Amino acid sequence: MSEYAQILLKSNSIFDGTGADPFAGYVAVANGKVLQVGKGEPASEWIGEDTTVYELGDKTVCPGFADAHTFFTGWSLNYVGVDLSAATSSEEIARAALAYADTLSEDRPVWGHGWNPAVPNGGPEELDRTFPQRPAVLFAQGAETFWMNSAAIQRYGFDNSADCNEVFWKLMEEILDDHAFSAPLFDKYMQMLNSRGITSVKEIGYDTFSSFTDVLEEKEKSGKMTLRVSFMSQPVKEGANLEYGKAMRDRFKGPFVQFSGFNRMTDGSISQMNGFLKQPYLCAPDTVCAQDIDWAQIEDEVLRADREGFRFSLNAQGDAAVARVLDIYDKCRKTDDGKVYNRHAVTEAEFSDPQDLERMGRMGVICEFYPQIQAIADYAGKVGMIEEKLGAERGKGYWNRRKMADSGVRLCCGTDLPLVIDDIPQSLYHSVTGKFPEGGEPFHPENTLTVKEVLMAWTSGGAYDFYRENQTGTLEAGKQADIAVLSDNVFTRSMDTIRDMKVTLTLVDGRVVYEA
Numbered sequence: 001m002s003e004y005a006q007i008l009l010k011s012n013s014i015f016d017g018t019g020a021d022p023f024a025g026y027v028a029v030a031n032g033k034v035l036q037v038g039k040g041e042p043a044s045e046w047i048g049e050d051t052t053v054y055e056l057g058d059k060t061v062c063p064g065f066a067d068a069h070t071f072f073t074g075w076s077l078n079y080v081g082v083d084l085s086a087a088t089s090s091e092e093i094a095r096a097a098l099a100y101a102d103t104l105s106e107d108r109p110v111w112g113h114g115w116n117p118a119v120p121n122g123g124p125e126e127l128d129r130t131f132p133q134r135p136a137v138l139f140a141q142g143a144e145t146f147w148m149n150s151a152a153i154q155r156y157g158f159d160n161s162a163d164c165n166e167v168f169w170k171l172m173e174e175i176l177d178d179h180a181f182s183a184p185l186f187d188k189y190m191q192m193l194n195s196r197g198i199t200s201v202k203e204i205g206y207d208t209f210s211s212f213t214d215v216l217e218e219k220e221k222s223g224k225m226t227l228r229v230s231f232m233s234q235p236v237k238e239g240a241n242l243e244y245g246k247a248m249r250d251r252f253k254g255p256f257v258q259f260s261g262f263n264r265m266t267d268g269s270i271s272q273m274n275g276f277l278k279q280p281y282l283c284a285p286d287t288v289c290a291q292d293i294d295w296a297q298i299e300d301e302v303l304r305a306d307r308e309g310f311r312f313s314l315n316a317q318g319d320a321a322v323a324r325v326l327d328i329y330d331k332c333r334k335t336d337d338g339k340v341y342n343r344h345a346v347t348e349a350e351f352s353d354p355q356d357l358e359r360m361g362r363m364g365v366i367c368e369f370y371p372q373i374q375a376i377a378d379y380a381g382k383v384g385m386i387e388e389k390l391g392a393e394r395g396k397g398y399w400n401r402r403k404m405a406d407s408g409v410r411l412c413c414g415t416d417l418p419l420v421i422d423d424i425p426q427s428l429y430h431s432v433t434g435k436f437p438e439g440g441e442p443f444h445p446e447n448t449l450t451v452k453e454v455l456m457a458w459t460s461g462g463a464y465d466f467y468r469e470n471q472t473g474t475l476e477a478g479k480q481a482d483i484a485v486l487s488d489n490v491f492t493r494s495m496d497t498i499r500d501m502k503v504t505l506t507l508v509d510g511r512v513v514y515e516a
Contacts, residue, residue, distance in 0.1 A: 064199025066462020069414030339364030
């Protein structure tokens with residue numbers, strides 16, 4: 001025996017991510033890696049004087065969880081600038097922002113966060129009275145509502161009617177360039193995700209990610225990373241920049257930070273009739289999509305990227321959009337068995353045709369689905385929308401994860417953070433039961449997944465999506481010791497109470513980065 005375990009995890013519920021059933025046993029960790037995974041009691045030679053032994057009982061030990069779709073930039077808007085949460089009127093919001101502005105150099109824009117969105121404001125003109133020339137953007141709680149003045153509208157190119165973060169790109173660049181703000185906030189971001197068992201993410205950055213790649217590089221070199229980051233470029237102000245991709249691929253080859261390719265939206269929300277459908281909307285017989293989509297540009301970008309060895313993730317909501325994305329991927333480089341050579345993905349595939357899901361499986365295209373998406377809806381509202389826009393019969397194709405799994409589609413999980421914040425027990429509740437937050441009647445339970453399938457998507461599925469399956473995603477000897485522990489046995493816990501569970505311990509590279 002050449003070395004002892006530095007950490008030994010003993011549990012009645014070990015899920016190793018390989019597809020095996022959970023078992024009672026142990027995981028031994030040393031020097032950042034998994035030494036041994038076994039059933040029953042560990043041999044005494046694994047345990048030395050300095051071994052930390054965790055007697056976990058029925059707590060579930062899993063590989064670290066991987067989130068395939070996150071936006072640190074969007075999350076940061078909840079912290080940017082001055083805290084306005086104490087303000088109870090638009091006048092108080094403006095006064096607090098003005099007092100904060102006096103602490104900044106005169107050439108700096110004024111940012112703020114946290115005001116109650118129920119507080120009415122008078123639009124740009126009212127804020128102009130406080131800031132006639134200086135740009136000011138003040139985000140409400142959740143950052144979905146914001147108040148900005150005329151100078152900010154001119155500077156950043158969007159106004160209070162903006163309904164998607166993609167238009168914030170110029171503002172995001174300035175926020176990320178302020179490393180005194182963005183670098184320590186990213187530490188807080190990593191800690192928050194670690195506390196939820198997340199050990200790796202696919203982070204989306206607009207265009208060239210501003211100068212935030214310098215922050216990632218510094219943190220990796222100085223050993224400060226507690227989260228593995230595979231970052232993607234999402235073109236918003238210009239097309240996919242392949243030269244930037246090549247530079248990032250060459251620059252980041254370490255164990256924590258890598259460049260993962262490109263991400264792009266195609267269609268939009270079905271509720272707003274921006275999802276691209278094969279058949280017209282039930283409520284609008286002349287409409288299959290209320291927005292224009294430049295499919296020629298998307299196809300050109302994907303094919304050029306594919307030739308250079310880059311992968312693409314395309315967000316598709318409607319069944320026609322899913323089919324069109326697969327048409328594009330079908331023109332990409334293939335392996336001898338007909339699967340895409342680069343690991344292209346469809347993000348979400350909210351409403352899909354079962355035939356296209358079978359095709360997705362045959363082509364080896366990944367689906368980055370959102371297992372918590374039901375958490376932000378209710379049965380009456382969501383089902384009412386589906387029946388209005390699609391009809392009950394077509395609505396059977398909504399969130400059809402069961403058909404994906406049965407068709408051999410490689411599944412991994414994303415949150416679109418900050419749309420929702422990672423909560424693995426919550427994701428199990430919705431994706432396994434098909435129920436909305438209020439409980440009651442499930443939505444098409446025949447379309448749901450098993451506990452094991454959801455956990456596989458969160459672990460080995462994510463590792464595959466990030467090209468990290470040889471290092472992470474399963475608990476096997478020789479792999480990096482990225483591990484998450486849940487507070488109970490998820491395989492025996494009642495789904496009615498599973499949302500009460502929490503993460504109690506997270507390891508990254510064999511180091512404890514979170515302990516409840």
